[in-house]
Amino acid sequence: MKKTLLSRLFLVSSAVLLSAYGIIYACAGGDDWDFFGYNSNFTPETFADKSYSPLFLSGGIFYGIGFDTQHNSRFNSNIKSDWATYLKGKVDTTSVNYFLIGDEKPRYYSDEKNAIQNKEEITDLHVFYKTKKENKSSQKWSKKLNLKDDKVKNFVEFLYLAQKIETVSIGEDYWSYDPVVAKTFNDAKMIQSIENVYNTLSDPFLKNRYWFLTMKARFYSNDKQKAIDFFNKTESSVPKNTLYYRALAYVAGINFKQKKYAVSNYLYAQVFDKCPELRVVTAYSFRPKNESDWTKALAMAKKNDEKAALWAIHGYYKDEKQAIEKIYELNPKSEHLNYLATRLVNRLEQSLNNSFQLNGQGENQPPKQQTVAENKTENKAKVDNSAVDLISKISAAGNTEKPYLWDIAIGYLQTLKGDYANADKNYSKAEKTLPKTELAGMQLRLLRFVNNLNKIDKLTDKNEKTILADLNWLYYELPKTYKGQEFRYQNASSWSRSYLSHLYKEKGNLVMAEIFGESRYSYWNDGNAYYDNEKDLLAIKSFLEKSNKSEIEKIGAGIYSLKLKDINNFQAVQATFKNKIPEAIAFMQQTDSVQYYKFLGNPFNGNIKDCHDCEHAAYQKRKYTYMDFLTTIKSMQEKLAQKEDVYTNSLLLGNAFYNISHFGNGRTFYEITIVGYGSSPYSFRNSMKDMITDNSVSKMYYQKAFEAASTKDQKAKCLYLISKCERNDYYNKKYSDVNNYWEIREDKVNFIAWNAFKTLRKDYSDTKYYQDVIAECGYFSTYVNQ
Numbered sequence: 001m002k003k004t005l006l007s008r009l010f011l012v013s014s015a016v017l018l019s020a021y022g023i024i025y026a027c028a029g030g031d032d033w034d035f036f037g038y039n040s041n042f043t044p045e046t047f048a049d050k051s052y053s054p055l056f057l058s059g060g061i062f063y064g065i066g067f068d069t070q071h072n073s074r075f076n077s078n079i080k081s082d083w084a085t086y087l088k089g090k091v092d093t094t095s096v097n098y099f100l101i102g103d104e105k106p107r108y109y110s111d112e113k114n115a116i117q118n119k120e121e122i123t124d125l126h127v128f129y130k131t132k133k134e135n136k137s138s139q140k141w142s143k144k145l146n147l148k149d150d151k152v153k154n155f156v157e158f159l160y161l162a163q164k165i166e167t168v169s170i171g172e173d174y175w176s177y178d179p180v181v182a183k184t185f186n187d188a189k190m191i192q193s194i195e196n197v198y199n200t201l202s203d204p205f206l207k208n209r210y211w212f213l214t215m216k217a218r219f220y221s222n223d224k225q226k227a228i229d230f231f232n233k234t235e236s237s238v239p240k241n242t243l244y245y246r247a248l249a250y251v252a253g254i255n256f257k258q259k260k261y262a263v264s265n266y267l268y269a270q271v272f273d274k275c276p277e278l279r280v281v282t283a284y285s286f287r288p289k290n291e292s293d294w295t296k297a298l299a300m301a302k303k304n305d306e307k308a309a310l311w312a313i314h315g316y317y318k319d320e321k322q323a324i325e326k327i328y329e330l331n332p333k334s335e336h337l338n339y340l341a342t343r344l345v346n347r348l349e350q351s352l353n354n355s356f357q358l359n360g361q362g363e364n365q366p367p368k369q370q371t372v373a374e375n376k377t378e379n380k381a382k383v384d385n386s387a388v389d390l391i392s393k394i395s396a397a398g399n400t401e402k403p404y405l406w407d408i409a410i411g412y413l414q415t416l417k418g419d420y421a422n423a424d425k426n427y428s429k430a431e432k433t434l435p436k437t438e439l440a441g442m443q444l445r446l447l448r449f450v451n452n453l454n455k456i457d458k459l460t461d462k463n464e465k466t467i468l469a470d471l472n473w474l475y476y477e478l479p480k481t482y483k484g485q486e487f488r489y490q491n492a493s494s495w496s497r498s499y500l501s502h503l504y505k506e507k508g509n510l511v512m513a514e515i516f517g518e519s520r521y522s523y524w525n526d527g528n529a530y531y532d533n534e535k536d537l538l539a540i541k542s543f544l545e546k547s548n549k550s551e552i553e554k555i556g557a558g559i560y561s562l563k564l565k566d567i568n569n570f571q572a573v574q575a576t577f578k579n580k581i582p583e584a585i586a587f588m589q590q591t592d593s594v595q596y597y598k599f600l601g602n603p604f605n606g607n608i609k610d611c612h613d614c615e616h617a618a619y620q621k622r623k624y625t626y627m628d629f630l631t632t633i634k635s636m637q638e639k640l641a642q643k644e645d646v647y648t649n650s651l652l653l654g655n656a657f658y659n660i661s662h663f664g665n666g667r668t669f670y671e672i673t674i675v676g677y678g679s680s681p682y683s684f685r686n687s688m689k690d691m692i693t694d695n696s697v698s699k700m701y702y703q704k705a706f707e708a709a710s711t712k713d714q715k716a717k718c719l720y721l722i723s724k725c726e727r728n729d730y731y732n733k734k735y736s737d738v739n740n741y742w743e744i745r746e747d748k749v750n751f752i753a754w755n756a757f758k759t760l761r762k763d764y765s766d767t768k769y770y771q772d773v774i775a776e777c778g779y780f781s782t783y784v785n786q
Contacts, residue, residue: 040349040488040491041349041412041447041488041491042342042345042443043488044063044342044343045487046405047338047339047341047342047408048335049338054280055279055283055343056342056343056346057343057350061284068280068281071281072170074278075246076100076101078242078277080096082205083096083100083155086151086205087151087155090146090152091151095144095145098118099121099155099156125137125138125141125160126156129157154203154206158206158209158213161194162213164187168183168184168220169183169220183220185220185221191217194214194217195214208239208241209243211247215227219253219254225254227251227254245271245274249278251267252264252268252285261289262288262292262293262300263297265286265288265293265294265310266301266306268286268313269282269286269301269306269310272286272309272313273306273336294314304331307326308327308330311327311330312327312339315327315340315343316340320344321387324344324394325390328394332394332399333400335401341406341409344391345412348383348416352382353370353378354495355367356498357370358370369502371506372457372502372503372506373457375502376418380416380417383413383416387413388410388414391413392410395410395426402433403430403433404430404431404432404435407429408427408430408447411423411424411447412447412450415447415450415454418454424448424451427444427448427451431444439484439486439487442482442487445473446492448470449467449470449474450492450495450496452467453467453496457503459500459504459507464552465551468552468555471496471552471555472555474489474496476558497516497559498517501515504516505517510536510539511536514530516556516559527673527674527688528562531674532685537570537571541564543557544557562673562674565590566673567674568587568588568590569587569591570672570674570675571583572587572626572630573670573672575587576669577657577692579697582634585631588630589627595626595627596625597625598623598624598625599665599669600612600615600668601615601659601665603664603665603666604624604655604656605655605659606655606717606721608720608772608773610724612665616665629656629666629669636649636653636656637653640704646705646708647714650702650704650708651701651705653701654698654699654701654704654705655721657695657697657698658695658721658724661693661694661698662681662692662693663695663728667692670692675688695724695725695729696725698721699722699726699729702722705718706722713769719759719760726756760773
């Protein structure tokens with residue numbers, strides 16, 4: 001018990017243990033991404049009150065918020081509303097809010113000069129009441145308020161005392177790794193004066209607030225036992241409102257500090273039950289140290305609601321199913337059942353395999369693909385039968401606060417179990433009590449769709465029609481029209497695509513399998529291996545081009561991320577690397593705007609060092625588009641065929657093909673969705689890795705340039721550029737069997753004397769280019785100086 005309950009609470013500092021209001025200073029934000037929302041079909045916000053939201057099943061401390069950061073502002077709305085009602089007709093709402101809260105926006109050091117002076121003005125008004133002497137603040141506010149009115153005076157005097165306590169109760173909103181040091185209020189005389197005011201008051205509103213202020217002052221004092229003594233002496237005469245339960249949370253915190261853990265947990269559970277605003281605080285502060293603490297706390301609970309509250313928090317930390325069973329026996333109408341039911345269903349969902357594949361096939365081995373039937377069999381076995389039985393029993397009884405929750409939950413679990421007919425019945429039953437809210441309606445529709453799609457084991461024209469409307473809704477309408485964040489439809493969207501893809505694959509329709517499945521080589525952006533097979537490529541192009549698509553084909557084509565222009569772009573890249581330039585130009589002309597993309601560096605330059613960043617930054621007289629590049633290559637090849645300026649054209653062609661390889665300055669030419677992206681060749685699948693690291697075409701053109709060179713410097717340059725190709729080829733072969741960068745082993749070979757290196761040193765050491773190479777290429781310099 002101790003280990004289970006405390007495992008989620010390892011970040012607590014000693015200051016947090018002091019009270020329900022201890023603050024965790026850590027990376028907290030209201031928009032923290034929580035993967036559960038994208039791995040679930042069951043939206044908890046549909047069924048449980050907003051106060052339970054942070055307690056929904058989460059991968060972090062609290063769902064949606066990460067950490068609780070509302071310690072200073074949690075009750076601002078309540079406080080403003082209560083005082084506005086008390087002062088109605090006496091003080092306008094804007095002024096009430098100004099005095100109570102001041103500026104609710106976060107302030108920064110640069111804002112200090114413009115900081116709102118509400119606290120200073122309250123002090124000035126207190127002095128005015130005490131001395132009867134006008135001051136700057138009394139003169140300002142007498143123009144807006146009747147400072148002689150008793151309620152106005154009561155308001156100001158209360159705030160004067162309250163802000164004294166706030167000097168220790170309000171924390172700073174900053175981020176820190178350091179533990180929070182608890183502050184204490186040690187002005188015993190001031191605390192007693194607050195209690196004295198409480199004792200003399202007859203107005204119920206003011207008396208209630210001075211009672212709470214007394215509790216708060218004693219809680220933050222250095223004698224906290226007096227807070228408990230005061231509470232015990234007065235609680236019977238105090239209304240059981242929010243202030244009462246805030247004070248009770250103080251008592252719980254003090255008991256925890258006194259190591260009375262059972263009492264503390266029992267009291268926290270009462271606050272959890274009766275004060276929704278403090279549910280996240282009390283759930284976090286609830287911490288039995290051992291099994292004995294838990295059983296003692298449970299024994300203290302005499303009423304069913306008290307026991308149910310204890311089980312509600314216990315279920316958050318340990319076992320939702322057990323907690324549901326216990327609470328249902330105690331009070332079937334308990335609203336705590338709602339959030340626990342969502343946690344139970346969401347937890348069951350997390351065990352499911354929605355990937356249609358099995359991992360663990362060995363290192364560097366692709367996962368084993370499942371059939372639809374195999375995947376269903378696996379998932380059926382993963383759904384806890386006892387949880388299904390429990391939810392089924394509660395659904396059948398129909399005596400909970402929200403019967404539709406249990407009807408929908410059992411329907412969903414029956415879908416996972418393959419009991420589609422009964423799932424339909426329970427969804428129809430749920431519809432009768434379902435609230436008329438957008439979220440509830442969408443939730444029911446989504447789960448009905450999941451059930452209907454699961455019914456399909458083999459696709460036919462007839463059963464396709466049963467899902468068309470929902471596919472359009474899921475893939476097109478929801479992403480455009482749903483503006484909220486709660487509804488969990490993304491998982492059903494991705495799962496249904498995989499489901500349909502596998503059905504098409506089993507049917508032998510590989511095009512539609514790809515359309516809905518969209519092949520990925522692995523998690524990273526390493527392209528789409530489906531297009532490595534030209535027959536498959538042409539088949540999908542034909543599909544995308546056809547005008548008479550069926551309804552489901554239209555849906556698939558619409559959601560498929562690749563369009564004809566992307567495939568044409570891929571074909572243009574492939575044709576270029578194969579030195580089929582007229583084909584490449586024809587394909588590039590069908591890529592829409594892609595043909596006008598510009599290279600970052602000059603693709604016809606050839607340098608001693610490969611430094612694409614340097615070449616991108618260098619001055620370029622002309623910026624080449626992809627189409628410019630291809631047409632220029634075509635022009636050079638035509639001149640070469642006519643034996644026109646063979647050296648220059650061959651050299652520039654060698655540079656062009658070198659630069660679009662992995663080693664050159666024009667990688668953007670091939671970095672597209674189908675090929676992949678990455679700074680290392682190992683980021684690409686083997687077929688693409690081979691393509692982008694192959695310098696054979698470059699070497700061929702450099703060899704032609706060498707043969708046509710008329711000077712020794714020209715020949716030296718060609719030899720060096722050939723040596724770069726030889727170097728790249730050496731490493732390609734050396735690491736050909738390496739699956740990733742981390743498998744590379746150091747063989748202590750510092751350099752290799754490639755053929756072109758040897759010839760360059762032997763025959764061209766008297767050239768200027770030779771000296772340039774020694775100056776810029778440390779590798780070659782090492783070789784010649786060994």
